Amino acid sequence: MKLKKNTIKIFYIISIILMFFSALYIIKYFYNAHSTQKQSQLLNEIEIAQNVEVPDENIESDNVINKSERILKLEELQKENPEIVAWIEIENTNINYPVLQCSNNDFYMNHNYQKKYASSGSLFLDKDYSWNNENSNLLIYGHNMKDGTMFQNLLNYSSIDYYHTHPNIRFTTNAYDANFEIISAFRSRVYNQSDTNVFKYYYYTNIKSEEEFNEYAKNVKQASLYNTGKEASSGDVLITLSTCAYHTNNGRFVVVAKKVLD
Numbered sequence: 001m002k003l004k005k006n007t008i009k010i011f012y013i014i015s016i017i018l019m020f021f022s023a024l025y026i027i028k029y030f031y032n033a034h035s036t037q038k039q040s041q042l043l044n045e046i047e048i049a050q051n052v053e054v055p056d057e058n059i060e061s062d063n064v065i066n067k068s069e070r071i072l073k074l075e076e077l078q079k080e081n082p083e084i085v086a087w088i089e090i091e092n093t094n095i096n097y098p099v100l101q102c103s104n105n106d107f108y109m110n111h112n113y114q115k116k117y118a119s120s121g122s123l124f125l126d127k128d129y130s131w132n133n134e135n136s137n138l139l140i141y142g143h144n145m146k147d148g149t150m151f152q153n154l155l156n157y158s159s160i161d162y163y164h165t166h167p168n169i170r171f172t173t174n175a176y177d178a179n180f181e182i183i184s185a186f187r188s189r190v191y192n193q194s195d196t197n198v199f200k201y202y203y204y205t206n207i208k209s210e211e212e213f214n215e216y217a218k219n220v221k222q223a224s225l226y227n228t229g230k231e232a233s234s235g236d237v238l239i240t241l242s243t244c245a246y247h248t249n250n251g252r253f254v255v256v257a258k259k260v261l262d
Helices: 002-039 069-078 152-158 160-165 210-223
Strands: 084-089 096-100 123-125 137-141 168-172 177-189 238-245 251-259
Touching: 069 084, 069 168, 084 123, 152 160, 152 177, 152 238, 152 251, 168 238, 168 251, 177 210, 210 238, 210 251
Parallel strands: 096 123, 137 238
Antiparallel strands: 084 096, 084 168, 123 137, 168 177, 177 251, 238 251
């Protein structure tokens, strides 16, 4: 009888502990979701100096950039963390975040723009990307969060109907505030180094030649789930957005877009 009572007591204690950690997990989950969603409002909340003249367009003349309001807000945000290199937004989606870049591709997987730990991490630009590269391909990574934040909405581009209603990406850097039109959306994976005759899109972070650019552009079009009717050629600036997907082991979902010329 005593053994039975002790067993019930142990079971009760274990149940309390499990309930405590479950509650802690739920609180942490919703706190992270709230923090991530709040992050998407940062740019709207930034106020710029009233005496700054903001032109209607982002026009470069005599090597001087007339900065849009969005660029000026980005610069204000960079005062808090200079590793914020851009802002990305896809209208009418949850994708509306700063883009970070540092010396490795690990830190911002689990840290936010304030460099505080966050399970959702940040959207971050590949460490090897050079801003001086003319054959430009900005490879940006982000988590596929179950709460719909970060790059989870990218998976909606598996549908051509979704593409038709969300065909553009707005991307803001210190140099430009521009629209990018999507040219391809496809499923992929992280391959073994020994795998050959496969398209390892994540190797094209610093495209060094016209030939390499054209090879990449050809492969992303061939891999696309549907025909967007858009093409890219050497000299275009590309954005490649990558997130985890679960159609296969180490799966990835990828969206590629090119900068629209003024």
